[in-house]
Amino acid sequence: MRPRELRPGVYSVGAVDWDRRVFDMLIPLPEGTSYNSYLVRGTDQTVLLDTVDPTMTHVLLDSLSGVERIDYVVVQHAEQDHSGSLPPVLARYPDAQVLCSARAVDLLATHLGISGNRVRAVEDGEELQLGSKTLRFVYIPWAHWPETMSTFLPEDKILFSCDLFGSHLATSDLIGDERELYLAAKRYYAEIMMPFRPILKKDLEKVEPLGAELIAPSHGPVYGRPGLILDAYREWIDGPPHNLAVIPYVTMHGSTKMMVDRLAGGLIDRGVKVEKLDLQGLDLGRLATALVDAATIVAATPTVITHPHPLMVSALYLAAELKPKVRFLSAMVSYGWATKAVEHMTESTAGLKAEVIEPVVVKGLPTDDDLQKIDALAGAIATRHAEAGLT
Numbered sequence: 210m211r212p213r214e215l216r217p218g219v220y221s222v223g224a225v226d227w228d229r230r231v232f233d234m235l236i237p238l239p240e241g242t243s244y245n246s247y248l249v250r251g252t253d254q255t256v257l258l259d260t261v262d263p264t265m266t267h268v269l270l271d272s273l274s275g276v277e278r279i280d281y282v283v284v285q286h287a288e289q290d291h292s293g294s295l296p297p298v299l300a301r302y303p304d305a306q307v308l309c310s311a312r313a314v315d316l317l318a319t320h321l322g323i324s325g326n327r328v329r330a331v332e333d334g335e336e337l338q339l340g341s342k343t344l345r346f347v348y349i350p351w352a353h354w355p356e357t358m359s360t361f362l363p364e365d366k367i368l369f370s371c372d373l374f375g376s377h378l379a380t381s382d383l384i385g386d387e388r389e390l391y392l393a394a395k396r397y398y399a400e401i402m403m404p405f406r407p408i409l410k411k412d413l414e415k416v417e418p419l420g421a422e423l424i425a426p427s428h429g430p431v432y433g434r435p436g437l438i439l440d441a442y443r444e445w446i447d448g449p450p451h452n453l454a455v456i457p458y459v460t461m462h463g464s465t466k467m468m469v470d471r472l473a474g475g476l477i478d479r480g481v482k483v484e485k486l487d488l489q490g491l492d493l494g495r496l497a498t499a500l501v502d503a504a505t506i507v508a509a510t511p512t513v514i515t516h517p518h519p520l521m522v523s524a525l526y527l528a529a530e531l532k533p534k535v536r537f538l539s540a541m542v543s544y545g546w547a548t549k550a551v552e553h554m555t556e557s558t559a560g561l562k563a564e565v566i567e568p569v570v571v572k573g574l575p576t577d578d579d580l581q582k583i584d585a586l587a588g589a590i591a592t593r594h595a596e597a598g599l600t
Contacts, residue, residue, distance in 0.1 A: 212272050213383050215423065215431065216365040218250040218342060222257075222272035224265035227379045232290075236400050237492045240393060241379025244290055245427045247369055248273070249362065251339025254280040257305075258360055258369050259427055260294035269294050270301065278302065281337065283344070284309040285371040286357045287316035291427055295321055308337070310348055312356035333358075347419070349373055349412040351405045361419050368421035372401065373412060374438045376429030385430030387437055393429060394438055398445055399497035403531045406446050413442055450504035450534050452599040453482045454590055457496055458509035459489065459518040464543040467575055468583055469509045472541065475587030481505075481594055488520040493527055500533035504599050505566075505590050508554055512544035516553050525557045535561060537593050539586060540568035543575075566590060 212220035223246035230238050244261035246269055257279050261269045273279075279302040284292050287309070295317075299305060309317060311330040318324040331337070333348035345361045352373040360369040376393035378385070402409060417439055424432040432438050454476050460466035473483045484499045500506070506528060510521040517525070528535075538558055542550045551568050566589050571579045 210268065210272060212248060215247070215383065215425065216367065219362065219365060219367060220248040220250075221383060221425075221431075222246050222248050222269060223259075224261045224268035225379050225381070226262070226265060232377065236377070237494050238377050239492065239494070240377060242377040242428055243379055243430075245425065245429075246272075247425060248276065249339065249342060249344065251342040253338075253340030256281045256283055256337070256339060256344060257298065258283045259285055259291045259371070260298055262290040263293035266294040266297055270297065273298075273301070279305045281305060282307050283346075283360060284313055284317065285359060285369065286354060286427065287313045287320060288354060289320065291371070292317065292321060295323060299323070299327065308346075310346075310356045310358045312350075313358075316354075316356055347415055349415065351408040352412050353401050353405055359416060361416075361421070363419075366420060366422040368416060368419055368424045368435070370416065370424050370426045372427055373409075373416070374424055374432065374442070375401075375426040378429045380430055382430050384433040387434065390430060390432070391437060391441060394441065395445070395501060396494050396498045397428070398442070399501045399531065400494055403445075403497070403501065403533060406532065406534070409442070410446050413439070413446065445501055449597075450536060450599060451482065451502040452480070452594050453484065453499075453503050454505040454507060455484045455486065455496070455499045455503040456507045456509060457486045457488055457491075457521065457524045459487075459511060459520045461511045461518070464571065464574055465509050465511050465541065468541045468543065468569065468571060468579075471575070471580055471583045472507060472509075472587055475584050476590060479587055479591035481587075481591050488524055493524070496524060496527065497531055500528060500531060500535065503533060503535050504594055504597070505537040505539070506535050506558075506563075507539045507541060507586075507590070509541040510543075510550060510554075512542060512548040512550050515547055515549045517542075517550045521554070522557070525554055529558050529560050532561065535563050536597065537566055537590065538563045539566040539590070541583070541586075542568065542570045544570070544572055564593070566593065
């Protein structure tokens with residue numbers, strides 16, 4: 210791809226990865242992704258902001274084929290999808306100096322073997338004069354690594370936000386379609402940023418007053434209207450959960466599915482929105498996204514020996530690591546001869562610090578008495594949501 214001009218003297222030179230389907234052998238990429246790199250030309254000096262994943266080095270180098278000199282390469286984040294092409298870029302531009310946050314210096318040496326006088330740490334708030342343009346470095350730690358920083362270009366009011374506000378979305382659009390971008394950004398936030406909500410709130414307070422007119426993240430298209438993603442992040446980070454119960458479930462012989470269907474119907478009848486997610490073959494990004502707004506999680510599982518089904522163990526591990534703002538937890542368990550599934554699930558989700566509503570445990574097929582207990586669980590959830598004023 211040729212460099213694409215975002216503003217006079219500011220170019221997108223990164224790579225769109227249409228075909229990648231998993232990130233870090235962990236995160237599904239149903240829409241692919243991009244590795245965004247930006248070239249900023251001042252009257253005196255030229256800067257490259259971030260590189261690309263090593264698999265796309267050839268795309269970046271081709272985009273830079275007409276660039277004779279780069280004075281600085283800014284590494285906003287040391288993870289290899291941002292920094293992995295740094296060695297060949299430095300080989301092509303032997304006079305270029307690497308600029309990064311103080312904590313990134315050691316990480317670049319550790320992961321890429323780049324150190325010495327080619328690397329200089331910049332301070333939070335430090336400015337780099339390029340002649341007609343200025344770059345201001347803004348530390349945003351834990352968005353989502355400790356060394357992450359963003360870069361603001363005040364003359365053009367562009368915030369290069371690194372992973373903050375990113376989206377895994379392969380598209381030919383330089384400026385994103387708002388609806389498509391919102392949904393992709395929510396999923397990205399859920400999978401990557403949600404565990405760091407308390408710190409992200411502080412990062413948001415640092416970048417919002419900059420008054421950016423464009424936000425150019427390191428993954429996904431550019432935001433032509435920054436208010437879209439700033440408002441969304443405020444809601445996702447600090448807003449109350451919604452009147453939503455998420456029910457991840459596994460069923461082996463149909464008993465658990467009967468219980469889930471009964472609970473879902475009871476919740477809907479009581480005015481509670483439901484997301485029912487069969488974990489068999491589920492893209493776990495869907496579960497993560499649902500948890501952004503969830504007030505309640507009800508984990509429904511059969512018993513394998515005496516523990517939850519392994520798919521449920523994985524789902525609850527994910528939920529515990531993502532730390533959503535869920536307020537209530539419960540479970541529905543079916544078993545054949547014995548179970549300790551409730552105890553296992555309660556222990557695995559203790560870090561969420563949510564109120565546990567009495568689980569329902571059923572031996573074999575649900576009886577009428579069991580179904581009444583499920584109805585009572587639906588009522589208890591609806592009452593908690595109403596008392597909390599959730600809408």
